[in-house]
Amino acid sequence: MSDIALLFVAGLIGGLLNAIAGGGTFITFPALVLTGIPPIVANATSTVASFPGYLAASYGFRRDIAAMQDVRLVRVTLWTMAGGTIGAGLLMISTSQAFSALVPFLLLIATVVFIWAEPMRNLAARYARVVTPFGLGTLLPVTIYGGYFNGGLGIILLALFAMWGMRDLHQMNGLKSWLSVALSLIACAVFTAGGSIAWGPAAVMGLGTVLGGLIGPPVARRTSRRILRMLIICVGFITTAIFFWHLIQGV
Template identity: 70%
Template sequence: MFDIVLLFVAGVLGGMLNAVAGGGTFITFPALVFTGVPPVAANATTTVAALPGYLAAAWGFRRDIRVMEGAPLLRVTIWTMAGGAVGAGLLMVSSNEGFAMLVPFLLLLATVVFTWSDQVRRAASRWRRAVTPFGLGTLLPMAVYGGYFNGGLGIIMLAVFAMWGMTDLHQMNGLKSWLSFALSLIALAVFAAGGSIVWGPAAIMALGTIIGGYSGAPVARRIPRPVLRLLIALVGFGMTAIFFWRLIQGA
């Protein structure tokens, strides 16, 4: 019973964070691992569980992304799914042991990028004249990373959007939610074919992400960002420390 409650609450919080600023994986992935799901399966399952939350968040931001309807949105969606499929395929050929060794470093990278996300976006915006808006040179690497490890993907997406010249944060959050949904959808197909999804925990967590994802859009307009970012950063660094400790203990 405790595991069910933990997974559901982690889903709600993770879905809300993904909708507001990213960082939901800092909660959902560790929750699955702590309930006994192997690392590769936990990463695949948390990506799938976040899928309905991403869709709910995109729906919440639908007015903000409406101006991108048409060819640009369709093109970036298709290429995001292509890159996500490659990344998901790479995860399928990774062993639990090898992936477990990478997890603390991936979490640390994602947390650092998240914590200094404003600086990352500002730095990225300086490259917008040298980067093709909606170009594959920035889109595909982002999507491959997201298919392999979902942690910090939202922040990386926002940095890429800044490089493209986008400035409306709500529109950027809407596009982030939509592309995250598209990426998770193709990853679901790859992970399901590879038999790496633990469906029971995925269903419990997905229910939570729907609630958190949809409620996250209005929260994004009200919650003080410095407070939210501090809390997410503390969670991220805390989870990173725990996984480094687990790695050292298992060595």
């Protein structure tokens, strides 16, 4: 019962964070590992469990998505699914030892990216359209990373959208949620084929992410993010330190 409660609450918080600012993986992935699930399976399960939350958040941002102009939605969705397929495939051929060794570094990168999210978006906005808007060359590497390890993906996508020239944060959050749906869906198919999903924990956590995804959009429109950002950063560094400690202990 304690594991069920932990997974549901982690899904709720993770879904809420993903809808508002990103960073939900800092909650969902460690919670799954804490319940005894191996890291590769935990990573795949976290991605699958986040899918209904992304879908709920997309529904919450549906008007913002519908109001977007000049966004080649079908094309970027297909490219996102292509990148997600490659990233998820890379995860499936990774050994448990190699992935476990990479996890602390991936979490550290995701935490640093989250810390520098605002400067990244501001810098990207300054140099907007230096890269091709909605271009494969910038989107594909990001989605490959997202298929392999979902941590910090939302933050990177927001910075990328700013570089493409987008300005409306609610529309950017809507597009981020929609592309996360596409990526999670294709990754789910790959992980299912590879037998790398713990379906029971995924279902419990998925219920939490749905609730968090529905709550997220209204909260995103009304809340100050400063305290939330500090909380996510603290969780990110604590989680990273724990996984580095386990890595050092295992050497």
